[in-house]
Amino acid sequence: MFSIIKRDKKTKARLGILSTRHGDIRTPSYVMVATHARIKGIGPADISKTKTQAVIANTYHLWDRILKDRTKNKNWVHEQLGRKMPVMTDSGGFQVFSLGFGHENKVGKILSDNARKIRNIRRKNIRITEKGVYFTLDGRKRFLGPELSIRLQEKIGADMIFAFDECTSPLDNLAYNKKAMARTHRWARTCLAARKRTDQLMFGIVQGGTYRSLRIQSARFIGSLAFEGIGIGGSFGKDEMVKTLGWVIPHLPEEKPRHLLGIGRVEDVFHAVENGIDLFDCVIPTREARHGRLWTKTGPIDIRKGKYGNDNHVIEKGCGCPVCSKRTARGYIRALFKDSATKRLAGQRLATLHNIWFFNNLLEEIRAALSRGSYTAYKHKFFKKFKRR
């Protein structure tokens, strides 16, 4: 159940509430990544300190564990997570890209200028058929398709689940994207038909690569099906995300929540929100935290750098996160990062707590601005201070 509370006058941004079996999500909201039903770097008890409203786990990566489970627990993933809170699962469709082309060519879903030079598009570990996808990885061969993905996601027990799709590579051409999109559309129907549980919200996924005609076609088609929500997936060129949203959003039903899959840099958050996105997830807060990059309102800092060695300031002055409000010094966090493996884990935990809080707080401020009707003013003020560097 999704209700829109308020619409921004100058942009397509909307303020809403998405109700799930495990509570409400105030939107727009950043969904934190918990691939293996754990937010990497922090413990279950930490999650409540970070303003996190929802997390997203991954069907492919929970596959083995869920098959071993015999408990028939309807809230299996919540038990794994250690929290009763809104949880999503991704269908495994992204792994068709990330474990196939992405892994083979060491390319991310956002194409760098360098990667544009790649000529032959290989998917060595992946074979895609009408029924689904064969993964050959680490000496194992396994098959995942729309029916199985839904069956697994129903067992995993998330509150929101995704249809099984194919995330194409940013280098795939129009002809391939057309073929892949049509197949993803057929899988979308299959996923809806395969569902047995009625207490999970199912999101269909719009694909179509970087092609306007395909994106519009996909938005109309996925939007016309009986999904409770819409996901927008795929890979983009560097500046094509905003363009894609411009194509897709006008063709989606107004009343359904929209989730932008795997996008979440600070600039992207604003772009997504003002283009009418209600939810998005991204590994940036958690992964970059583990790599020592801490986000602040003036931009990111790399806590591992030598200049923070004797720095006894908090990460960000005035930050209300559990790390900064305990007056934990930058120098201390840096020292943990530079110490033994065990100490590094402690440092990564603090960094993760800070980053998650930072992004969740940013969204909280954006929601407050939308509520006041002053989103644009808030954004201008924000970017006066914020420099990506």
Place this chain on the structure above:
RNA sequence: UCCGGCGUAGCUCAAUGGUAGAGCGGCUCCCUGUUAAGGAGAUGGUUCCAGGUUCGAGUCCUGGCGCCGGAG
């Protein structure tokens, strides 16, 4: 005092007499539905000093200087 060992990049150490390297640190950059608790790159040297042997010395010889260990 004597004997032995060692002096090479910021640090710890490599380098049969033949273009002085590595790891770590420092520096710069990267990370977008996590096979990622990381990745990429650049920089970095009077080889303790002074002589000598040699076509050629970090390496061999002589003499200093410094540190470590042992003996008195």
